[in-house]
Structures are given as structure tokens and as C-alpha cells.
Amino acid sequence: MKIMYNSATCNHYGVCCEEAPELFSFAEDGSLRIQTYDIPPDLEDKARDACMMCPTQSIQVEEE
Ligand code: SF4
Known part of the structure; x- marks a missing residue:
């Protein structure tokens, strides 16, 4: 996964x-x-949550 x-x-x-x-x-x-x-891998869930919470969609996850 990438940010x-x-x-x-x-x-x-x-x-x-x-x-x-x-x-x-x-x-x-x-x-x-x-x-x-x-x-x-151990931070993937946190990364997804942070991206969902971003009010401007400035960070997004790219699943590989
Ligand atoms: S707007 Fe910027 S500082 Fe705020 S949650 Fe999104 S990436 Fe983070």
C-alpha cells in the first residue's frame, strides 16, 4: 500500500x-x-482511517 x-x-x-x-x-x-x-502492513488500517478522515481528500491510499 502506498500513500x-x-x-x-x-x-x-x-x-x-x-x-x-x-x-x-x-x-x-x-x-x-x-x-x-x-x-x-501493521500501519495499513491506520493509514486507511487517516485518509478517510482527511477533510480535503489530500491523502489517499493506493492499494497494490
Ligand atoms: S488536510 Fe492535510 S493535514 Fe489535514 S488531514 Fe488532510 S493531509 Fe492531513
Whole structure:
């Protein structure tokens, strides 16, 4: 599974960071930091939840 991210539509409110802090956080400059775009199996459910919760659909999962 991979994460696709569109920084142009991200509102930087951080819902994804609350849902899956192992994957999403903010860098010091305020940009969204994605720990890895290749989601390890044990984090797939969290990644799916974070993507479903994103209010702007800026992050999406791509199933392989
Ligand atoms: S939940 Fe979506 S809009 Fe909000 S910070 Fe994460 S990627 Fe950006």
C-alpha cells in the first residue's frame, strides 16, 4: 500500500497527525511530513482511517 499526497489541497489542520501519528506529523516549517509513502502492513488500517478522515481528500491510499 502506498500513500498519495496532494500538498496543494492540504489545509494543515492535522487530522491525519491525530489519527496516525506514526505516519503523519508537521515539520518545523509547518509542512506535512509523511514518514513513509510505503505503508508497512501493521500501519495499513491506520493509514486507511487517516485518509478517510482527511477533510480535503489530500491523502489517499493506493492499494497494490
Ligand atoms: S488531514 Fe488532510 S488536510 Fe489535514 S493535514 Fe492531513 S493531509 Fe492535510
